[in-house]
Amino acid sequence: MKRLLFIFFSILALNLYAQQDKPIAFSCPPYLQELGTDAVTIVWHTTKPAFSWVELAEEDGSNFQAKSRTKYYGTINGQIDAGSTIQKIRIKGLKPGTTYNYRLVSKEILNYGAYSVSYGSWVSSDNHLGKIFSFSTLPEKIEKVSFIEVSDIHNNPDKLEVMLKNGGIDNADLVLFNGDMTSEFSHESDLFDGFLKKSSDMFAATKPFLMVRGNHETRGLLSKDLMKYFPRTDNKYYFTKSYGPLFLIGLDCGEDKPDSDIAYSGLAAYDEYRTEQAEWLKKVFESSEFKNAQYKVVICHISPLGGDGWHAQNDIKEKWLPILNKAGITLMLCGHEHTFNYFKTNKEVNNFPIIIGSDKSCTRVDVSKDALTTKVIDYDGKNILMLNIK
């Protein structure tokens, strides 16, 4: 028995040593957040704590390595944000409607001392991922915009790939992840292997996605840290975004059952949070940005209609639907049910159409000043709903 234990612990120690000895690597390639006319946030992840930067150059046809490029660092209250495996860098002062090439560099931090920091191996996107990435800032005047909305992927990247291809990802400007992209957030691999690596490979290194939480993103030890992975400048999960004729409103539905449910172990407080968002919605609807927008689209994981009438749905129906009904909403996009459903405008109940996407469909929305065109596309590529709103 002693001999077996000795062998077991020797193998364990050797494994740990081998892990420590490995050079730093990318644990998740880059994805863009909050891309605007003059700024973008680039996020990536490394296997070891690091000091990182982005090298950036306006696309001018020259080789990226032709000369030294400007470096950008993440900062927090005057300090360079170093020493974590989450690398997130907000780049500001960019030109509108301009294409930039970028390269990521991370240097492993071996020891973060008070008076001396020592570094180990390094990794860069061109050397280790074989790519110089690029993105384009939004133009100052946006005439048209296209986005794809999907939900309920539940850690299935192959399914996500089919859905994004069905939606025509190559000519979309933006992707909306409308909740339950992962079933829980207990380990980083839930995000990385569940949908982020696939997203980065397919589109997210060059065009952004917006994350709307579902009820499942609130589950697991790391769930409270989700904002670190999808940083927002205002630190809120609910949001508004304007893209020319389109005004987007993202609502954060919270858990589906009553806060008192045994499954939440006393740690849920979503009733109050949904009330907070109701008050926020009223202010949004008073803003000139909202009033002047041509098309107003609401994204929320849980719909106020359909389903089995669980608590969150009832709460959303009571707190949000009456406010939304008065606001002149163009369209609402939801998920959660895993089954497609469509509620036409019904003046008695919902003053705007509501689409509930299934866990295999994707919704493609093309917006110009002339029309907002919506297509729901099933897993086999067939259109199952088409709306043309003028």
Ligand SMILES: [Fe+2]
């Ligand atoms: Fe859900």
